Amino acid sequence: MSSPLSSTKTAAALRTSARVSAELLLILVAAAVALWVLGRMWSVVWPLIVGLFLTTLTWPLARFLRRHGWWPALAASVVTVFALLVGAGIVALIAVPVADQSGELADRVVAGIDKLREWAAGPPLNIGDDQITGALDTATDRLQDSVGSVVTTAVTGVSTVVNGVVTAVLALFLMFFFLKDGPRFLPWLTRQLPGRLATDIPEVASRSWATLGAFVRSQAFVGLLDAVFIGLGLWILGVPLVLPLAVLTFVCAFVPIVGALFAGFVAVVIALVSNGPMDALLVLGIIVVVQQLEGNVFQPMIQSRGLGLHAAVVLLAVTLGGSLAGVVGSLLAVPVAAVLAVVWNYLREQLVEEPREPEPEDLPEGSPAPS
Structure with a gap:
């Protein structure tokens, strides 16, 4: 027969679950308020x-x-x-x-x-x-x-x-x-903050700035390579609007995964309408080859340390950002996710317990004392 459940342990587990749920709820409410304020500003x-x-x-x-x-x-x-x-x-x-x-x-x-x-x-x-x-x-x-x-749409477009x-x-x-x-x-920010915040916030800001700079510059360089190679292929095939399509490829490189799909789709459609299905297939092949070179050669060379984000996390972040805020959300999704990863890594560093050196009474008899 199985042993009966302990009422004391069950009550303690329920209290812990309730406390954690309340804390998570408070965090979600704070995040919702922060997003609302961000939207107003x-x-x-x-x-x-x-x-x-x-x-x-x-x-x-x-x-x-x-x-x-x-x-x-x-x-x-x-x-x-x-x-x-x-x-x-x-x-x-x-x-x-x-x-x-x-x-x-x-x-x-x-x-x-x-x-x-x-x-x-x-x-x-x-x-x-x-x-x-x-x-x-x-x-x-x-x-x-x-x-x-x-x-109304035209007026909205003018306003935009x-x-x-x-x-x-x-x-x-x-x-x-x-x-x-x-x-x-950062020196000014350090002087304005009290206590521990004077160290933590400038450090997180410095790491976030380095991560953001690495992301933007690497994406710009990768986008430039994509634009040059894809634009060269379009020019060889005689597809019209080569320069606009190359510039669109460069701009879309700042939205990982989804941006490349959108720019490639536009290029294939233009080739299909202007040159016919055979050239459209060739353009599709060129885009696939360039994207493979980007993912397997260019990006690992340029982003040697990377952002610390898995490709699945990047895809989910872009999808979530696009569903919440459209094109702007897709553009900001990966930088925001990278900055959140920086903050989490810093918090984890601060929360990790330092290894405790054994006291002399904890050592076996005959062991040398730690220097």
Whole structure:
């Protein structure tokens, strides 16, 4: 027969479970409140995050200039203007080719739709032109009925563009001040905090900054390699919009896994519409080869120490971030997960018990005493 349960141990286990559950609930409530406050302050927080990302990319150049005798303000000004020129050049690389080739691409899209209609009219689908025309008429009627929502969407788009410009301007100003006064931040923070916090928070901030900088710079370099190789393949195959697609590949590299899939999908669709299915398959093959080289050769070489995150954690973080905050969430998911890992590792270091040296009375007889 099995022994009866101990009422004392059962009650103690229930009390422990209740206490742990209450503590977890308090942590979740605190996290929810922090996220709510973050959402209310997002108009300020988002430019701050973008400014930090830009600073991690441009800090090596600013540090190089400062080490060679440049004044901090002058070095920060030169690097900020350089970053602004690079950003304007990237926008021009996207906008000008799209504007030049938009008419040709639209014609090829129409031709592709006509081919699709011809294919749908034959076996095995055997969809008649009257059915296709009826579907198009229905779609047109729905579009006309939703003119108000289309206008609202257009107004929202204009508002989004204005907010994007304001965010970019604020991020550039913040980047300038970070580049100019960044090295003085941690000493200032140490003087402002009391007791143990004066050591812990600056240390966590320093580690988080190093991790964030390693992530952003390595992703930028890997994205540049992807853009060069994929863009070269698209150029050899004669796919239109090579420069915009290459720039899109570079930008999407900052969203691990999901960004590469999205950029590859866009490139394959453009190749399918413009050059046909054979070139689309070739483009798909080029993208797969480049992604394999990135995952197995480029990234292990560049991210020698890595972020300490498993690929499954990265994928889950990107998925969760995208479901919570869309594109912005996908972009910030991996850096946030990496910073949380840094915080957890530091807390674990502080909570690990130091090995206790044995006292003399604990040693066997005849053993030498510890020095």
